[in-house]
Amino acid sequence: MTAKETELRRMTIKDVARHIGVSTATISNAFNRPDQLSVELRERILNECKNLGYRSPGLAPRSPRPGRTGVIGVVLSDCLSYNLKDCVANQFLTGLTEELDKAQLSMLMLSAKEIDSGCQFRQHEAMVDGFIVYGQMNNRQAHEQLLRQRKQLVSVDCIIEDSSSIQSDNFGGALVSARHALTHQPQRVAVLGLRLIDSRHVCRVYDPCELFDETESISVQRLRGYNAAFTERNRQLLHDNIWNIPVNNHACAQQAAREALLCTPRPELLLCMSDTIAIAALQEAQKLGIRIPEDLKIVGFDGIPEALSCYPSLTTVYQNSIEKGRQAGRLFLGNTDTQQIMLSTELLIGGSCPRPSP
Structure with a gap:
């Protein structure tokens, strides 16, 4: 151990307080009671402590076990x-x-x-x-x-x-669902996406540069899965056929679905990034007298109970959200050694996009 390392190891809270020019109570509050300090003061203290190599004895560095409050x-x-x-x-x-x-x-x-x-x-x-x-x-x-x-x-x-x-495996689930839908060989395809770009409005995604980074957005991961299925068939998913829906609710989904279904030529397939969107699209198509699946096929994502009980039932990608919650709890509590977890998805084939006739 070098002399510098020995000096840092021997530093006490009094030494650090003296160096920074604050009280020992202020140092303690910076680590253990952040509500007692301003943001600026706390950040200055934590940065100084980091530079000094000092860590509060009372601070457990991101322990997988719960701490004091429960x-x-x-x-x-x-x-x-x-x-x-x-x-x-x-x-x-x-x-x-x-x-x-x-x-x-x-x-x-x-x-x-x-x-x-x-x-x-x-x-x-x-x-x-x-x-x-x-x-x-x-x-x-x-x-x-x-x-x-x-x-x-x-x-x-x-x-x-x-x-x-x-x-969940958003890329894989979207890839499998799009592969299945493309076996029907639709000529015109639209994507009803969810939070693909930074916009509060229902709108088309004309510029791919506007898309969120896929590490920040599960929807962009799903879009990448759709694109991969098109590439396998030497086809391209056009960005002017992709809608951004800012909120996963019926009203926004209904608006996007109506805009897509009133296009000329009309889409023969809607790839929807949630079952809420898919159900709204199904209902809007029925209002317009569009037959499902004869004139229009719809694929959702999530596998919520309503997707199976609507008519016709949705073809969708099932993700086990309850198990995701359990795994998140176990991960936080340290009941698993895995630090990065990817949950598998499953394609559920319903009446909205059935298997092709033999």
Whole structure:
């Protein structure tokens, strides 16, 4: 061990406080009670400590075991009401709470918008043992706030640097579903995508450069799967036939579906990035007198119960969102050694895009 390393190892909290010019209580609060300091002061202290090689004895570096409070913060990319109503998000939360109940832990649900407020986030950070982040994190400020926190972090359906992650095989599921749909040899195909670009409006995606990075967006991963299926058949999926739907709800999906179905020539296949979108497209087609599957074939993604009970039933990609929630809980609690988990998907063939006739 060098003399420098020995000196750093011997540094006490008093030495660090003296070097930075603050009290020992302020140093302790920077590590253990972030709600007591301003963002600027805490960041300065943490950066100085990092440069000095000092780590608070009371700070456990992202331990896979829960810490002092017994509360897990769950950061949701959408508003709380949406996640309680959305079937996929609801299933995820069901699986997650099963694991937390077993461990006798509590859950604090937060929306990504709440992370924007530095003061509010510091209060939340002090209340929880760590965070599980669910959904596409396009909020850069919230993303950076989460990176700065010094607690256990698990990301679900998104990628956050230096964190464990879990997601479904979005590329593979989309690839298999598009392969199946293209066996019907449709001439005109449209994609009803979900959050492909940074826009709050239903619109077409004319410029591929506008797409989110695929590490940030499961929808772009699905689009890449669709494109791969087209490439296998020496075909190209045109960007002016791709719609961006900003919110996974019936109203936005209905608008996009109607725009696509009123195009001339009309699509013969709709590849939908959620079952909510696919169901809205199916209903809109029926209003327009379009026969399914004779005139139009529809493929969804998610495998929610409504997809199987509608008429005709949807052909869709099933992802086990309840199991995803369970796995996220186990990953956070350290009940698995795997740090990056990819869950398989399954193609469910329904009446909206059946197998081709022999």
